[in-house]
Amino acid sequence: MSTPHHPQLDRDGRLQHLLTLEGLPREILTSILDNAAPFLAVAEREIKKVPLLRGKSIFNLFFENSTRTRTTFEIAAKRLSADIVNLNISTSSTAKGESLLDTIDNLCAMHADMFVVRHASSGAPFLIARHLANIGRNDIHIVNAGDGRHAHPTQGLLDMYTIRHYKGGFEHLRVAIVGDILHSRVARSQIAALTTLGVPEIRVIGPGTLLPHDCARLGVRVYHDIREGLRDVDVVMMLRLQNERMNGALLPTPQEFFKVWGLTAEKLALAKPDAIVMHPGPLNRGVEIDSAVADSPQAVILPQVTFGIAVRMAVMSMLAA
Amino acid sequence: MSTPHHPQLDRDGRLQHLLTLEGLPREILTSILDNAAPFLAVAEREIKKVPLLRGKSIFNLFFENSTRTRTTFEIAAKRLSADIVNLNISTSSTAKGESLLDTIDNLCAMHADMFVVRHASSGAPFLIARHLANIGRNDIHIVNAGDGRHAHPTQGLLDMYTIRHYKGGFEHLRVAIVGDILHSRVARSQIAALTTLGVPEIRVIGPGTLLPHDCARLGVRVYHDIREGLRDVDVVMMLRLQNERMNGALLPTPQEFFKVWGLTAEKLALAKPDAIVMHPGPLNRGVEIDSAVADSPQAVILPQVTFGIAVRMAVMSMLAA
């Protein structure tokens, strides 16, 4: 059903799955953002519900625990009137030795309409998408809710919605991404989307041990000095520092990390005066971001959450309505 | 939005949150009980559902596990046609180091309408309510589903509903509360409600180690002899003995506790012949209550559960409809 170049588009170029933002055409990216806007209005109504996905069966397949992300999809699905079933798979079939694709085949046999997939292994949603294509089930759609270090496309999309909302567009922006780029699926999705949408200058800022080796190929500028990197940017996208990285040799203590890489008001002052500060959450206050910044008027972290519900409603309805 | 004296009432004196029964005006208490009655009838219908909260987003925020209480709120919300999302927080964001209020801010940004909060720390729902007032979100309502040793207001309300149902009112009653008063949020809510509703004689019965020091201030009579305390009462409210209390030095073995403090038919015979026996559940049969009493016609423990659904529907609809 899908071409080799765009495994997530169908033959007519429409969105079949949302697996990654890499390679997704600008028109599709833009149309998702455009579709999200009316869903923001739905959330403001007395009755926050539309019947677009009534009678559809959506499965939240979380092979990796994330109450927070699971909740955003659950709320989005319920506001679209879908039936949604939560499956925390780590503790069930996989433990009994059932393979990932056997689990998927089973849910397909239950007439699933959509899988929202979170998995610790990069590429798991692609594997499922290829399998669905192989068995001719193009009536079932996948949304990648985060796979390993690879992609987190709905996060990238809500970030783009946020930037467009506050900056009016992408064409003249200087955007900085700060933190552990190397291990971050969020950063990969952000870089892909910013590039496709025409942001002329993307900067990544972080310690050498936490930057990918292919930064040049990604078309981004690398900064090892946060002060230098933040100078005159329009948008600061902070990444969450994964606590588990702390245990290894990659990083010093949280206190030392904060001193060098944490976003403080003093560092932020180097950016443009109207620069916005974003963060995918949950916040490590005092580690990658100072509370004074997280709670300042420049922070748009909570609007990101609001936009996230609308963007997920847009994606789900474009796929399955 | 709220006055310092009544943090759970709005400027017009209407219920904004249900945090505690202490200080709640008698008219509000009575109106909740009055509102619960028609919801009892809903539960008797073929289709046990009303559209009062259709399209509302309710979050069951259980920072402390309680399948039983969570279920009562989930059923109540579904019968009001709300969308309800269960969040067992102990295993998610908090583990990732996110603060309670950051979690709340996130859910607010998802356009939540109501939080049902269970928390091991006394005062957590108050903290959230104050935060919502600070950020001007008086469109979001909180129901305290039990916080530490502090309050369990919906339990207190269903207990009042039960008493009014079987005794017709509160004005001439002698009510005894028996057991571990000191650690019991249920007892605190019961005492507050019984006092406000005008019960002339409230007795607390228990070992000295399990009674609060401020009994006098609470306006209750203290009995260290259960036989003496039960004499001629109209209502016996048993408390659940928390098993974890057994491990410490506060209490002897369950068998010894039962011998002295357990409610048996013989002890109950000292109360009025038409006295009712209540218990918040789950029962420790043979510890605080003998099976013969729990299953006797004087026990109204299961009607308490039935009334509890109706009372929760009343509270939720008064807050958010």
Add this chain to the structure above:
Amino acid sequence: MSTPHHPQLDRDGRLQHLLTLEGLPREILTSILDNAAPFLAVAEREIKKVPLLRGKSIFNLFFENSTRTRTTFEIAAKRLSADIVNLNISTSSTAKGESLLDTIDNLCAMHADMFVVRHASSGAPFLIARHLANIGRNDIHIVNAGDGRHAHPTQGLLDMYTIRHYKGGFEHLRVAIVGDILHSRVARSQIAALTTLGVPEIRVIGPGTLLPHDCARLGVRVYHDIREGLRDVDVVMMLRLQNERMNGALLPTPQEFFKVWGLTAEKLALAKPDAIVMHPGPLNRGVEIDSAVADSPQAVILPQVTFGIAVRMAVMSMLAA
């Protein structure tokens, strides 16, 4: 309410509970299969939902964890428009010492309409059914979703649906059940249903240590040689090998088990050319079944899942609509 002979039928001979397929009259079995057919069509629609159980409260009571089975009932209930609440009881009230029947009494008091019960102890759903009869609550229905080694009636029913679908009936069939018959509630339900529906030849195939002693009484033929047992059969019903059996002295390694008892293409070739292969899932590929067989056109394992949703919708609607 119910006769001693048929604890799951009401006085008028209609299905009151679904506890076991043993002793269930042929007409009831057949009417469930007949009722399932239209629900298959519902699952093919744009809006996979019918309002038959709107406003009913169904509780998924899983005292033993099974995400897979829980999900099939949850989907079936939601497609019938019921309100369904999942209760994983092992981690809640039972841990607090509440008895099974106290838990049931509580849920009854919440105006439950149906309990879907999974329990590690054989007979638990019967115990609950007897209790409901004792307290006169014949408005509440039980579906056994698997109890100990005793019964798994909805699995047996979906298996019968599958056989009837592919073979057109039961009267001329030779059916083999292969594997750990002794510990299998699935096998017990299958044998009961096949017998009632008139299958003239039922074979059980397995090692002596995994066959029940009362095979003769069950009216089945015993084979200790899988090649002999599979000869000329129309239907091969594989059982799942419980991994936990491996640890004991009952069985050799999975590899050795596969060599002797695993279903391979070579062994399957001894059955009739149009024989179908069934499995209740989840599959242990390379243990009880070779992947080449599981994925072959003769395998009807995924249609079993599809039929399972329809059969559960039929049972639930017959009980509570």
